[in-house]
Amino acid sequence: MNPAVFERGAVRALMSLPGAVLDKLSAGLETHSRSHLDSRLRFLLALSAAKPTLDSGTVEQARRLYRDVINLLDVAPVSLPVVVDHQVPRDDGSSMRVRRYRPALAPRVAPAILFMHGGGFTVGGVDEYDRLCRYIADRTNAVVLSVDYRLSPEHPSPAAAEDCLAAWRWLLDNTAAMGLDPQRLAVMGDSAGGNLSAVVCQQAKQAGLTLPALQVLIYPTTDGALKHPSVQALGQGFGLDMALLTWFRSQFIQDPAMMEDYRVSPLRNPDLSGLPPAILITATDPLRDEGLEYGEKLRAAGVDVTALDYPQLVHGFLTMGGVIPAARKAVNAICDATVQRL
Template sequence: MLAIAARRGEEVIRDGRRLDPQVQAMLRLAGRVSPLENRDVASSRRDMARAAILGPRGPQRVHSWERDLPGPDGPLRVRFYRDANLTTTPPAICFFHGGGWVIGDLASHDGPCRELAATSGAVVMSVDYRLAPEAPYPAAIDDCLAAYRWLSEHSGELGVDGDALALMGDSAGGNLAALVALGARDQGLRPPAVQALVYPATDFTMTSRSIDTFAEGFLLTRDSMEWFRGQYLPDSERWHDPAASPLYADVTGVAPALVFTGGFDPLRDEGRAYAAKLAEAGVPVVDRCFDDQIHGFYNIAITRSSVAASDEINHTVGAALRGDLAW
């Protein structure tokens, strides 16, 4: 159906980039859905759960199990993923799901985490951190830092290589991964080998040009971003705080970074600005923009190009953890 619909309509070109026609077709279908800012939190969470059905399911050889970790406000649920074909001590990835700090959970990113485990050759630990508005800023950061601390201290128990740990997340999860990388440096935790940031939110001021360029019509809208921000961090006095917006942080000595963005994503420019900031501070960086993609291409990989992009991301993360990546 996407292939047929993609042949209709004119090409979409912005900033010299051409939107993938299949993605364009998907956007026409998505345009029939009520915007996030017009719905309540509960219905938005249900809609994300339904949307997750469209995304990747992952190979059956990846098995999963759950457990509770000690969290800052009670038990913190995590889900582990391990490829049955692993025979050596693998690296591990601490993964934080996207969803604007308001929606999303272990189930919404189950498929992407299975694909990640299978392709990267790592054990993946997905974190079910607390969500706003019930638990606003900085609850999610506190939970994610606690999860990484546990992983770094229990690598032997888990049977993974404690010197090959990654932090990873998409969108809001990318924001959390960047902040946990900074927190690990500041608190003297075992340093991650890499931080993998997939279209990360790095600047709560929302002033980058791409937010205006792609304010509507490309799945994630400016209005939706403002709605998420209002649920999680409504205090404008905190938007410049480096503890919330990593773009304003001192990034000296932080873990090497893989920064992945989409050419038609409102978050594109702030993600790339963070990559540039890291590079200027001497941090090894890979800055990869998938020019024909929109926000969400990693967790809802249903077009040929988005599947290929997600696969490239997972392979790159695995290569970085094995020490095979040329920075």
């Protein structure tokens, strides 16, 4: 039997145990108090303590490990009638891949979501997030366009931000050809992708482009300094440790001056007025405080912000819906909130 298939089956079998049993097993394994977390997620974190971390090897090893983890935990693939890869031009004449998902029940002129994946600007991509994007498209009946932006360390910041803004320009120029409603275009992303979603809104405003109708920021990183209190309070034992955060930062910020750049630290932009309405998602997460502060600054600038908080979940839950029912429920709620506001 394929080892990955065996591991997936074993994890799902364990997750079918009663929550009280999993809590008891977790308590015997964990070195950090996590009793407030969802029972299945708590047990998964306890098991993962014995696994190698993304920062324990090379970048290529980290990318393979990240792919394996998503394959293990994410939702099952959904069949869609249209899944097409586009080659989208960059300003320098090169191109990047954007994958378009059109669900069967999308209206003739459909809303669309430009999706930016997570992974610390270093791991992940369109292929790793394929199942999630299919799920989001099917749940929202919106066309989802997933951006395969350049990764660090080969392409440090601001390469990813430049790519995502180029993808936004391309989307604006091609709504009619793809049967999309130009008044109902959103950006969405998790972690690094949440950062990029916020940055696209800021940079589109600065460039005089049409803004997204909605920004969906899922546990975003909004400041490169890693100085917020939650980084220290939750930076050990909750799936995204301080050592890993620091490793990611060393990959995508190679010029210290970039720390001040709004394309890395959108929280530092003093003018957030006129930006699109936001859905801000937080969890028990070292990035929690910087996400909350960004939401507060948006509100202070007159931007409507809807907050969805999941203290029983941790960073990365967006791609855990295949084995953690509470994570899938949260993904559904995020999708439903997006539909209501788009």
